[in-house]
Amino acid sequence: MTSVPDLPESPLLSQLNPNQAQAADHYTGPALVIAGAGSGKTRTLVYRIAHLIQHYGVDPGEILAVTFTNKAAAEMRERAKHLVSGADRLWMSTFHSAGVRILRAYGEHIGLKRGFVIYDDDDQMDILKEIMGSIPGIGPDTNPRVLRGILDRAKSNLLTPADLARHPEPFISGLPRESAAEVYRRYEARKKGQNAIDFGDLITETVRLFKEVPAVLDRVRDRAKFIHVDEYQDTNKAQYELTRLLASRDRNLLVVGDPDQSIYRFRGADIQNILDFQKDYPDAKVYMLEHNYRSSARVLTIANKLIENNAERLDKTLRAVKEDGHPVFFHRATDHRAEGDFVAEWLTRLHAEGMKFADMAVLYRTNAQSRVIEESLRRVSIPAKIVGGVGFYDRREIRDVLAYARLAINPADDVALRRIIGRPRRGIGDTALERLMEWARVNGTSILTACANAQELNILERGAQKPVEFAQLMHAMSEAADNYEPAPFLRYVIETSGYLDLLRQEGQEGQVRLENLEELVSAAEEWSRENEGTIQDFLDDAALLSSVDDMRAKQENKDVPEDAVTLMTLHNAKGLEFPAVFIVGTEEGLLPSRNALIEPGGIEEERRLFYVGITRAMERLFLTAAQNRMQYGKTNATEDSRFLEEIEGGFDTVDAYGQVIDARAKSWKEYRPTVPTRPSAVKNTSPMTEGMAYRGGEKVAHPKFGEGQVLAVAGMGDRQEVTVHFPSAGTKKLLVKFANLTKV
Ligand SMILES: Nc1ncnc2c1ncn2[C@@H]1O[C@H](COP(=O)(O)OP(=O)(O)OP(=O)(O)O)[C@@H](O)[C@H]1O
Numbered sequence: 001m002t003s004v005p006d007l008p009e010s011p012l013l014s015q016l017n018p019n020q021a022q023a024a025d026h027y028t029g030p031a032l033v034i035a036g037a038g039s040g041k042t043r044t045l046v047y048r049i050a051h052l053i054q055h056y057g058v059d060p061g062e063i064l065a066v067t068f069t070n071k072a073a074a075e076m077r078e079r080a081k082h083l084v085s086g087a088d089r090l091w092m093s094t095f096h097s098a099g100v101r102i103l104r105a106y107g108e109h110i111g112l113k114r115g116f117v118i119y120d121d122d123d124q125m126d127i128l129k130e131i132m133g134s135i136p137g138i139g140p141d142t143n144p145r146v147l148r149g150i151l152d153r154a155k156s157n158l159l160t161p162a163d164l165a166r167h168p169e170p171f172i173s174g175l176p177r178e179s180a181a182e183v184y185r186r187y188e189a190r191k192k193g194q195n196a197i198d199f200g201d202l203i204t205e206t207v208r209l210f211k212e213v214p215a216v217l218d219r220v221r222d223r224a225k226f227i228h229v230d231e232y233q234d235t236n237k238a239q240y241e242l243t244r245l246l247a248s249r250d251r252n253l254l255v256v257g258d259p260d261q262s263i264y265r266f267r268g269a270d271i272q273n274i275l276d277f278q279k280d281y282p283d284a285k286v287y288m289l290e291h292n293y294r295s296s297a298r299v300l301t302i303a304n305k306l307i308e309n310n311a312e313r314l315d316k317t318l319r320a321v322k323e324d325g326h327p328v329f330f331h332r333a334t335d336h337r338a339e340g341d342f343v344a345e346w347l348t349r350l351h352a353e354g355m356k357f358a359d360m361a362v363l364y365r366t367n368a369q370s371r372v373i374e375e376s377l378r379r380v381s382i383p384a385k386i387v388g389g390v391g392f393y394d395r396r397e398i399r400d401v402l403a404y405a406r407l408a409i410n411p412a413d414d415v416a417l418r419r420i421i422g423r424p425r426r427g428i429g430d431t432a433l434e435r436l437m438e439w440a441r442v443n444g445t446s447i448l449t450a451c452a453n454a455q456e457l458n459i460l461e462r463g464a465q466k467p468v469e470f471a472q473l474m475h476a477m478s479e480a481a482d483n484y485e486p487a488p489f490l491r492y493v494i495e496t497s498g499y500l501d502l503l504r505q506e507g508q509e510g511q512v513r514l515e516n517l518e519e520l521v522s523a524a525e526e527w528s529r530e531n532e533g534t535i536q537d538f539l540d541d542a543a544l545l546s547s548v549d550d551m552r553a554k555q556e557n558k559d560v561p562e563d564a565v566t567l568m569t570l571h572n573a574k575g576l577e578f579p580a581v582f583i584v585g586t587e588e589g590l591l592p593s594r595n596a597l598i599e600p601g602g603i604e605e606e607r608r609l610f611y612v613g614i615t616r617a618m619e620r621l622f623l624t625a626a627q628n629r630m631q632y633g634k635t636n637a638t639e640d641s642r643f644l645e646e647i648e649g650g651f652d653t654v655d656a657y658g659q660v661i662d663a664r665a666k667s668w669k670e671y672r673p674t675v676p677t678r679p680s681a682v683k684n685t686s687p688m689t690e691g692m693a694y695r696g697g698e699k700v701a702h703p704k705f706g707e708g709q710v711l712a713v714a715g716m717g718d719r720q721e722v723t724v725h726f727p728s729a730g731t732k733k734l735l736v737k738f739a740n741l742t743k744v
């Protein structure tokens with residue numbers, strides 16, 4: 001029996017349970033916190049940061065924490081500020097934001113020019129559409145999205161075009177690999193010519209910078225002597241490499257994650273990063289957290305039950321701290337509309353019982369499902385905040401004005417130029433534009449340079465004055481960009497570009513667009529109050545907003561009251577929690593998704609996604625399905641999700657009025673007995689793993705495999721099973737009874 005080693009007396013640590021406190025007290029060297037949903041991983045990470053500052057005297061200016069969204073980073077900073085002073089100097093950001101910051105400061109060392117812009121998904125598509133036509137093996141029916149997917153995955157895996165050409169598989173996403181590599185090559189060249197980088201580059205270029213210019217890496221490492229990564233299970237190869245480089249000198253790297261919540265494999269996330277952490281850092285300390293503080297025991301039971309069906313996983317223990325709570329309800333509606341009405345009905349009831357709308361969330365697999373739910377909610381006037389979907393920053397007028405701003409900062413941004421040269425119309429037709437582009441291509445200049453010289457160089461026979469005027473307009477705008485704060489500058493752009501007049505002529509619709517532009521100016525004003533920086537910094541931030549980020553949500557839901565139900569995809573819900581959660585569309589073809597059925601490992605990924613959804617719920621959980629659903633314009637009969645079968649017995653089936661039809665959950669204790677366990681606070685040093693022979697992180701020896709470290713412990717008594725990582729033999733699952741392990 002091991003006991004909790006002495007921990008420093010600390011008011012901070014006393015707010016954690018003993019295992020959490022041990023992890024939070026981790027000082028130097030590599031560490032891995034691996035634990036299930038709601039076990040306090042994120043909380044432990046924040047407390048560890050505060051404890052480093054308060055107890056170990058670490059300078060906040062040497063601490064980096066990487067989170068999944070800017071919102072999570074902001075929240076973490078707020079929490080840290082409450083716990084300890086100096087927290088405003090912490091570096092908390094996403095991988096992408098960290099990349100921008102590093103590349104803006106040091107990108108010149110690897111040939112990035114000042115003022116580079118960040119291309120988003122749509123900009124990428126513009127380039128791909130333009131180049132794909134002339135590449136052998138890429139037909140006109142090739143979807144540019146497929147190409148974009150190939151590029152994204154290649155970058156996530158740090159593959160160059162040459163690597164792609166050497167790829168062992170003859171086809172990549174159905175395309176000849178040579179063609180895919182050629183697309184990649186030309187795309188990169190085009191982007192470089194326009195002084196732009198894309199999302200993937202934010203990581204890969206930073207990695208390249210670190211490798212090629214060690215002095216820069218050293219400077220950045222001084223600012224990141226203690227590194228934390230939340231949601232480590234969703235890092236890809238490039239992010240892994242970035243982390244590895246940053247941590248390679250001081251080796252103070254603490255990562256937290258849950259392999260069961262890895263849900264971004266389709267975007268290149270590699271679950272192996274977390275599983276191999278101990279291979280990369282053989283001296284890593286492993287901390288396991290085994291108590292779930294978030295969900296009622298019933299909710300947690302079905303979550304545990306579900307995820308056990310995954311074959312590829314580390315066994316972990318996760319026990320409820322909370323009581324049984326309410327039964328989980330499942331409702332099978334006649335169709336998707338009835339499903340939406342059922343959700344609206346229960347939202348209303350919960351609200352009448354005193355729960356705030358803001359404490360409720362509706363989660364779905366695909367954005368397309370949100371429309372019907374929204375309609376149902378609107379009918380009964382439930383305020384709803386939609387996260388994701390076609391949002392504020394995707395609107396045409398917003399993108400147009402931001403494109404002007406980009407071009408003002410970076411005259412080489414041809415993608416932006418092509419977007420706005422005809423908005424409003426300024427007498428430069430398609431043929432003229434093509435000649436300008438051709439001249440620019442032949443002479444290796446930007447299109448804007450071609451415009452500026454249209455008259456002298458005889459690029460155009462007629463109307464050469466128009467492009468020259470456009471170039472003059474942009475020149476004036478560039479000067480304004482240097483001289484104005486972000487908000488006045490955007491106002492200047494809206495007016496001088498002619499966009500304002502254009503919208504004024506468009507009547508009602510123009511009016512709505514104008515209001516959106518006003519909102520953009522307000523967003524910039526608000527941004528300036530909270531940040532110091534130029535229009536360039538504002539554009540960077542706007543480009544990096546993810547759908548769950550606050551700045552984005554605020555603009556997108558500007559007319560929605562504070563107290564509103566959240567509607568979002570299961571993916572976006574990661575890391576969040578709500579007292580009441582509805583998961584809709586638990587049907588075959590939706591959850592698991594149709595694509596998952598044909599992809600290797602697809603079902604297990606979808607199961608993890610469902611697991612993420614279930615474990616967001618604190619008190620109430622509702623699952624729904626529609627027997628008939630309209631999809632792609634046709635109504636079809638559906639089948640219940642296979643996952644429902646896996647958790648059968650864990651929920652009550654209810655009818656449209658909420659009356660229990662099938663009360664399985666009433667006898668749920670027989671179905672799977674879990675008794676809530678309440679771990680003591682840290683002051684009381686009784687070990688929380690009472691009755692267990694082994695604990696995560698412990699060093700053991702095996703007669704054949706040698707020394708190793710316990711990764712996970714599952715089961716009790718004779719059936720206790722440990723997962724042990726042996727540096728010489730890999731990771732093994734062993735039954736304690738037979739394994740002949742000894743403690744080291
Ligand atoms: N020791 C504790 N005492 C009280 N509340 C706790 C404790 N540990 C965690 N919690 C609460 O439990 C909830 C879940 O914690 P947290 O979000 O840190 O879990 P997590 O492991 O990061 O979850 P996820 O896997 O979903 O990211 C939070 O509301 C947190 O404040």
Ligand SMILES: [Mg+2]
Pocket residue numbers: 041042043230575
């Ligand atoms: Mg978390």
